[in-house]
Amino acid sequence: MKHILITGASSxxxxxLAIQASKLGYKLxxxxxxxxxxxxxxxxxxxxxxxxxRSLCVTDQAAxxxxxxxxxxxxxxxxxxxxxxxxxxARGKGEEISIADLEWMMKINFYSPVQIMQLCLxxxxxxxxxxxxxxxxxxxxxxxxxxxxxxxxxxxxxxxxDHYVKVMRKELxxxxxxxxxxYPGGVDTEFRAAERPEYLTAAAVxxxxxxxxxxxxxxxxxxxxLRPQVEENF
Numbered sequence: 001m002k003h004i005l006i007t008g009a010s011s012x013x014x015x016x017l018a019i020q021a022s023k024l025g026y027k028l029x030x031x032x033x034x035x036x037x038x039x040x041x042x043x044x045x046x047x048x049x050x051x052x053x054r055s056l057c058v059t060d061q062a063a064x065x066x067x068x069x070x071x072x073x074x075x076x077x078x079x080x081x082x083x084x085x086x087x088x089x090a091r092g093k094g095e096e097i098s099i100a101d102l103e104w105m106m107k108i109n110f111y112s113p114v115q116i117m118q119l120c121l122x123x124x125x126x127x128x129x130x131x132x133x134x135x136x137x138x139x140x141x142x143x144x145x146x147x148x149x150x151x152x153x154x155x156x157x158x159x160x161x162d163h164y165v166k167v168m169r170k171e172l173x174x175x176x177x178x179x180x181x182x183y184p185g186g187v188d189t190e191f192r193a194a195e196r197p198e199y200l201t202a203a204a205v206x207x208x209x210x211x212x213x214x215x216x217x218x219x220x221x222x223x224x225x226l227r228p229q230v231e232e233n234f
Contacts, residue, residue: 001050003127005029005071005078005120007058007113008085010037012189013139015044016206017082022049024210029071029078032085033057050075058085058112068119077127080213081120082137083113086158094152102153109157113138114164121177128176132217135178137209138165142185142227146234169222178220182209185227185234199228 004021008014010032018030018041027050032038035055042053052071056063072078087108090101117136128134143155144162162181169179186199205226212221227234 001025001027002079002131003027003029003075003077004080004082005031005068006082006084007031007116008083008139009041009053010034010055011041012084013184013187013202013205013209014082014084015041016202017084017209019044019046020203020206020210022046022051026080027051027075029053029067029075031056031058031067058116059107061115064112064116065119068116072123077123077130078120078134079124079127079131080135080137081117081124082139082209083116084139085112086139088151088154090153091150092153093150097153102156105153105157106160109154110160110164113161117168121172124177125175133176133178135180135213136165137180137182137213138162139182139184139209142183142225142234144183145225148233176217180209180212180221181223183223183225185225185231198230200226 004026006014006017009018009030018028022045030053038055045051052074054067056067058064087105090097090105124134138161140162141158143151144159165179165181184205186196187202187205188196188199189202208226212224215221
C-alpha cells in the first residue's frame with residue numbers, strides 16, 4: 001500500500017485528492033490550515049483508510065518538520081508527495097501590490113513547497129530504492145504559461161515554483177524521483193469568490209492527477225495541463 005502526503009487537504013483539489021486516493025487504496029498523510037475543514041476531509045475518506053492527519057500552516061517550520069517526521073514514523077516512507085496548498089490573496093496591478101502581501105504569497109506558494117520537498121526527499125529516495133521510483137506532484141496553475149493582468153503576485157509565486165521544479169526534475173533523475181507539474185486552468189472551488197460552474201471541478205482535476213500516478217516505473221510524465229472547454233485566455 002503506497003503512502004501519499006497531501007498538503008492543502010482541507011478543501012478544493014486537495015480534499016478531492018485525499019478522498020479519491022483513499023478509494024484507490026492509498027494510505028494518507030494529510031495537512032491543511034483549517035482544522036474543521038480538515039476533519040470533514042478525514043470524515044469523507046473511505047472506511048478503514050490508514051491516515052495521519054494534522055492541521056497546521058505550511059509556513060510554520062517547526063510544526064511542518066514535526067508533522068513530516070511523525071507521518072513517516074507512523075505510516076512509513078513516502079511514495080508520493082503532492083504539494084497542493086496555495087493562496088491568491090493579493091489581487092491587483094503589479095504596481096499596486098505591497099511587498100508584504102507579495103512576500104506572504106511567496107511563502108505559501110513557493111518557499112513552503114520547496115521546504116516540504118526538501119524535508120520529504122530522504123524518505124522518497126528510500127521508497128524509490130525499494131519500489132523503483134517515487135513521485136512529487138506540484139499543483140501549479142496555467143498562470144505559469146501566460147500573462148494575465150491583475151494577478152502579478154500570484155503568477156510570480158507560482159512561476160517561481162514552476163522553474164525551481166524544472167531544475168529539480170533534472171537533478172533527481174538519477175534517484176528515479178518523478179516530478180509532475182500540474183497546471184489547472186479555471187477550477188470551480190472555494191478558492192473563488194463567485195461560483196463558476198462552467199469551470200473544471202476539483203474532482204475532475206484530482207482524478208486526472210491520480211490517473212498519472214498509475215504509470216509504470218520507467219514512464220515519467222513531466223507536465224499535465226488542464227483547462228475547462230470554455231477557457232480562451234491562453
